[in-house]
Amino acid sequence: MNVMLSGVDVLLADAPHWKTSRIGLVTNHAACTADFQPARQALLAAGFNITRLFSPEHGLDTIGVDGAAMKDGTDPLTGLPVTSLYGGKLAPDEQDLAEVDLVLFDIPDIGCRFYTYLWTMTHVMEACALHGKHLVIADRPNPLSGRLDLAEGPLLDERHCSSFIGRWNMPLRHSCTLGELALYFKATAGSSILQTNAFRMEVVRCANWQRTMFYPQWRHSFVPTSPAIPCFESALLYPGLGLLEATNISEGRGTATPFRIAGAPWMDGAGVAARINTAHPGGVYARPVTFKPTEGKYAGQKCDGVMLHVQDPSVFRPVRYGWLLLCLIKKLHPGFFAWASYPTYVNHTGARHLDLLTGVQEAESLVAVTGDNIDDISRYTGAGDWPARVAPYLLY
Secondary structure (H helix, E strand, O other), X not given: OOOOEOHHHHHHHOOXXXXXXXXXXXXXXXXXXXXXXXXXXXXXXXXXXXXXXXXXXXXXOOOOOOXXXXXXXXOOOOOOEEEEOOOOOXXXXXXXXXXOOXXXXXXXXXXXXXXXXXXXXXXXXXXXXXXXXXXXXXXXXXXXXXXXXHOEOOOOOHHHHOEOOEOOOOOOEOOOOHHHHHHHHHHHOOOHHHHXXXXXXXXXXXXXXXXXXXXXXXXXXXXXXXXXXXXXXXXXXXHHHHHHHHEOOEOOOOOOOOOOEEEEOOOOXXXXXXXXXXXXXXXXXXXXXXXXOOOOOOOOOOXXXXXXXXXXXXXXXXXXXXXXHHHHHHHHOOOOOOEOOOOEOOEOOOOOHHHHHHOOOOHHHHHHHHOOOHHHHHOOOOOOOHHHHHHHHOOO
C-alpha cells in the first residue's frame, strides 16, 4: 500500500513557487511529516522561508491546559517568534501579518465540531481575507474517517449557540478534512469577508488517503493532538464523552485514558455498564472500572465508572452513545448527578456549556426528556442535509 502523505509531505516533495516568500505558519507540535519530523522543522530544512509561527489552543507544544490562555513566545526548536491565537486574540492582526506574504496552515484535527483547531482555522481565514494575504491549507486526513454516513449531529444553531467551540451550522461529527471545510466555509459561511474575490486560498491535498480509512489504517502510531487526546480511541470517543464536560461526571482527564472512561465517587459503574451493553450499542462494549484522577474533577478521589472499548470503528456512533451514557447516569443517580459550568479563555463563566457543545439551545431540558432509549436518542443526532451540502467541496 502507498504511504499516506499529508499536505505538508506533498509540499516538501514538490516545492511550490511561493517557497521563498515570507511565510507565517499556523501549526503545533502535533503537525508532523510522514516520518514524524515536526512539520515546521522539516519545512525550514527544505528551504521554506518561515518567518513567524502562530499557535492554537494548548500552545505550540500541545501541552497547555484545556481552555487556558496561551502566551506568545519563542520556539526553542526553530528560534522563531510564536504568536498565540488562544491568548490575547483569536486571529492574527494587521501588525502580525505586516511582514508576511503568505500564511500556511498545518494543524491536525480530530473530526469533532467542538475541537477548537477548526475554529482557529476560520479566524485565520477571515484575517487573511481582511488583510489581503494568500492562505494555503496543508490538508490532513480526518482520523475518524471521511465517511459521511457516520456524520452525527445535532446541527449547530448559529442564532443561539455560536461560540469558539462551534461558530457555524454543521454537525458535531463532520466527517470532513479541514481543507474541505475551509472550501465549504469560503463559499457558504455567514462571514461575508470570505466571499470576496480578492481572498486567495488554496488547499494542498493529501495523497493516498481514502474516505473510508480510519487513522490506524494509514498510521500505526498516533501523534497526540492535545493533552487529553493521547490516542486514536480517545479521539474517536471524544465527540460523545466530551459532552460530560458540562456535568459533574469525570471524563477521564487526569488519568491515562482521558475520554475513554467516565465516572464519579458516587457512580454505579457496573450498573451503568450493564445498561449500556443491554442497549446493544454498535461497535462498542462498556466495562466497569475504578480510577483516581490526578487533576480535574475528583482529583485524588477514587471514582467508579465505565470504560468504553470500541471494537468496530466502522459502525460506532460516538455522539449517540455519549448521549446514551449521559442519560443513563442522570437517570440512575438523580440525587448526585448535576450540570456544571466549564470556564475557559473563550467562555470565562463557563455558562451554557452543554448548549455550546451540542449546538442546541436549552440542551439540558432535551436530555431530560430523551430517556435512555437508543432510538429516541438517534432522533437528535442526525446530520440532516450535511452530506449534500458539503458534497461539492469534497476533495477525496
